[in-house]
Amino acid sequence: MAKDMNDVFQKISEVIEVIDSKKKDELISTAKTLVNQxxxxxxxxxxxxxxxxxxxxxxxxxxxxxxxxxYKIKKSIKETSAITLVFDKEKDFLRYQELIVEEQDSSSIIYRYYIDNEETATGTTPISEGEVSAQGWLSCMNTCLANQGLSNWAIGVFAALCGAACGTIILCAACIEGPLLVYSVQIMNCLEDCGPNK
Incomplete structure (x- = not known):
């Protein structure tokens, strides 16, 4: 799993580019319109x-x-719950994904992952911090992401959704443009600090 997540995080850092605030505002406005309609x-x-x-x-x-x-964190809705909308270079809407993470009970969360409204993955992950820890760089990533406000168990959700998916290029591409990108800034910061080769 660690190697798979390493591949996902590295791919995100290689292909993701931050855009200027004008384009950002325009695309958020377009996304809001699509949602409201x-x-x-x-x-x-x-x-x-x-x-x-x-x-x-x-x-x-x-x-x-x-x-x-x-998604706003409230009641049973947990962090990492998000939607992503993908637009082409002309800013035409292409597709979307949704990740819903909810508290199942005091010791676990349940996640559901949709691509264009089709459920592609579902599962549970323990909330316990120790359950998803690993040695080496993944442990460093867990700690780093947690220090930036992201629970350690969230990497278990990312691993479940993306680790195996990146065995195939198509599924990996879907993962890279998925809900992980809410945390792209934190992921890139942590890769600088931890990196698999550090």
Whole structure:
């Protein structure tokens, strides 16, 4: 799993480019319009989306823009819950993904992952900090991400969704433009600090 997550994190750092604030605002506005016009089938309320903390990046491999919008953390909705909308270089809407992470009980979370409204993965992960820790760079990444406000168990969700997916290029591409991008800044910062070769 560590090697798979290493590949995912490295790929994100290689292909993701931060865009200027004008394009960012324009794409967030377009995403908000699509959501408000019910062009996207959400599994949680659109009122729970946190557009103020949206992240917008460009994928340098295909020149697509990716808008990652986290859900507000409240009640049973946990961090890492997010939608991502993908736009082509002309800023035309292509597809979307949604990750819902909810507290199942006091010791575990349940996640559901959708691509274009089709459920592609579901599962549970323990909340216990020790359950997802690993040695070496992944442990460093866990600690680094936790220090930036992301629970250690979240990397277990990322690993479950993306680790195996990156055995195939198509699924890995979907993972790279998925909900992980809400944390792209933190991931890139932590890769600098931890890196698999540090």
């Amino acid at each position: 019910d062009k996207i089938n959400l599994h949680l309320s659109k009122d729970d989306l946190d557009f103020d903390n949206a992240v917008v990046n460009k994928n340098t491999e295909d020149s697509n823009y990716i808008v990652a919008i986290p």
